[in-house]
Amino acid sequence: MGILEKIKEIEAEMARTQKNKATEYHLGQLKARLAKLRTELQAPSSKGGGGESGFEVQKYGDGRVALIGFPSVGKSSLLTLLTGTESEAAAYEFTTLTCIPGVIHYNDSKIQLLDLPGIIEGAAEGKGRGRQVIAVCKSADLLLMVLDATKPLYHKQILTRELEAVGIRLNRQPPNVYFKKRKTGGISINSTIPLTHLDDKLIQRVLQEYKLHNCELLFKEDCTVDDLIDVIEGNRRYIKCLYVYNKVDMCSLEEVDEVARWHNSIPISCSLKLNMDGLLERIWDMMALVRVYTKKVGAKPDFAEPVVLTSDRGGTTLEALCRQIHNSMVQQFKYALVWGTSSKHYPQRCGLGHQLEDEDVVQIVKKKVNTGEDGRGRFKTTSDKPLRIADREKKPALKT
Numbered sequence: 029m030g031i032l033e034k035i036k037e038i039e040a041e042m043a044r045t046q047k048n049k050a051t052e053y054h055l056g057q058l059k060a061r062l063a064k065l066r067t068e069l070q071a072p073s074s075k076g077g078g079g080e081s082g083f084e085v086q087k088y089g090d091g092r093v094a095l096i097g098f099p100s101v102g103k104s105s106l107l108t109l110l111t112g113t114e115s116e117a118a119a120y121e122f123t124t125l126t127c128i129p130g131v132i133h134y135n136d137s138k139i140q141l142l143d144l145p146g147i148i149e150g151a152a153e154g155k156g157r158g159r160q161v162i163a164v165c166k167s168a169d170l171l172l173m174v175l176d177a178t179k180p181l182y183h184k185q186i187l188t189r190e191l192e193a194v195g196i197r198l199n200r201q202p203p204n205v206y207f208k209k210r211k212t213g214g215i216s217i218n219s220t221i222p223l224t225h226l227d228d229k230l231i232q233r234v235l236q237e238y239k240l241h242n243c244e245l246l247f248k249e250d251c252t253v254d255d256l257i258d259v260i261e262g263n264r265r266y267i268k269c270l271y272v273y274n275k276v277d278m279c280s281l282e283e284v285d286e287v288a289r290w291h292n293s294i295p296i297s298c299s300l301k302l303n304m305d306g307l308l309e310r311i312w313d314m315m316a317l318v319r320v321y322t323k324k325v326g327a328k329p330d331f332a333e334p335v336v337l338t339s340d341r342g343g344t345t346l347e348a349l350c351r352q353i354h355n356s357m358v359q360q361f362k363y364a365l366v367w368g369t370s371s372k373h374y375p376q377r378c379g380l381g382h383q384l385e386d387e388d389v390v391q392i393v394k395k396k397v398n399t400g401e402d403g404r405g406r407f408k409t410t411s412d413k414p415l416r417i418a419d420r421e422k423k424p425a426l427k428t
């Protein structure tokens with residue numbers, strides 16, 4: 029029996045099993061088995077896995093945003109509007125067949141925007157180009173789920189389910205659980221808070237399914253069995269998602285007003301270029317990019333080209349800034365003077381752990397290089413020993 033058939037069989041069994049206290053353990057075990065099979069399905073060796081030409085686009089800019097949605101919802105039209113990159117848009121479905129990249133220039137930053145082929149129900153199991161599209165989605169910092177405002181609302185649920193099936197969690201934080209596999213010592217389960225959805229027996233059943241006989245689990249929040257499976261699988265991607273309702277030019281004012289009030293949702297119209305500024309603002313807010321302007325001693329800050337930091341990739345500390353400039357900068361770093369909202373006074377003298385905020389100005393002061401005269405008439409070398417004249421004469425002449 030193939031993986032897909034096994035998945036179908038488990039899904040059917042779960043659908044016909046009544047949910048009650050007595051079946052809870054069996055259902056937990058089935059969920060774990062399903063998660064294992066889905067992970068197997070994602071493996072590059074399995075049929076349809078891995079990359080496909082046209083989908084591997086190099087990362088560019090300060091962050092990556094991917095457009096995901098059903099066919100003909102207006103993804104290509106949106107890419108063209110936001111980036112100026114031509115992506116074929118037509119009234120028929122599946123116009124876009126590969127990954128088309130564009131760049132949004134906003135607030136001195138460059139954000140890569142990817143137009144992807146439309147996906148259909150069953151994408152997670154390899155229907156259409158679903159697997160390739162989803163693989164690209166996993167590499168994005170933000171997803172724009174483009175939905176047709178004139179189509180039924182359950183489209184959002186179908187897409188979310190497809191993404192969940194491949195381990196993408198939208199607008200959620202990883203469960204606060206410490207999990208470590210061990211070689212010996214048996215299973216240790218602890219929690220700092222009462223668990224209302226899990227008990228020892230259910231946890232043991234899930235661990236059994238994964239053949240885990242020696243491990244440590246510490247729950248720091250009230251988790252469900254799905255959270256526990258996510259923690260054990262360890263390959264989940266937690267991505268922010270903005271729900272973009274396009275084609276609102278065909279909706280009534282009341283409907284547009286309602287959409288605008290939903291959480292993480294924004295109404296737009298590509299045809300009428302409606303709310304494009306609002307969309308860019310929301311993308312910017314959700315990406316949470318931090319622009320830092322560097323400055324040399326006695327000079328004005330370089331406002332033309334900021335160093336852009338993100339909390340997801342590398343963090344927003346002074347250390348992350350140093351690493352972005354050059355890896356050796358962390359070793360050379362003595363302290364930094366910071367002007368901006370993150371500093372208590374102007375300028376504030378800060379260490380590597382200081383958290384920077386958007387539009388801060390930073391002047392990095394490096395440690396003194398250990399060469400030259402040390403002020404007492406001695407020559408210093410890196411080993412801090414005086415350089416003898418004999419040593420200096422031994423040095424080879426510079427080649428011209």
Ligand SMILES: Nc1nc2c(ncn2[C@@H]2O[C@H](COP(=O)(O)OP(=O)(O)OP(=O)(O)O)[C@@H](O)[C@H]2O)c(=O)[nH]1
Nearest residue numbers: 100101102103104105117118122123124146298299
């Ligand atoms: N009324 C209306 N039509 C729109 C809007 N945006 C796009 N369309 C139309 O919707 C159709 C599909 O647009 P595309 O941009 O090709 O959609 P897509 O999601 O890229 O489609 P695929 O490539 O098949 O995935 C085109 O005929 C567009 O003119 C809009 O805001 N309002």
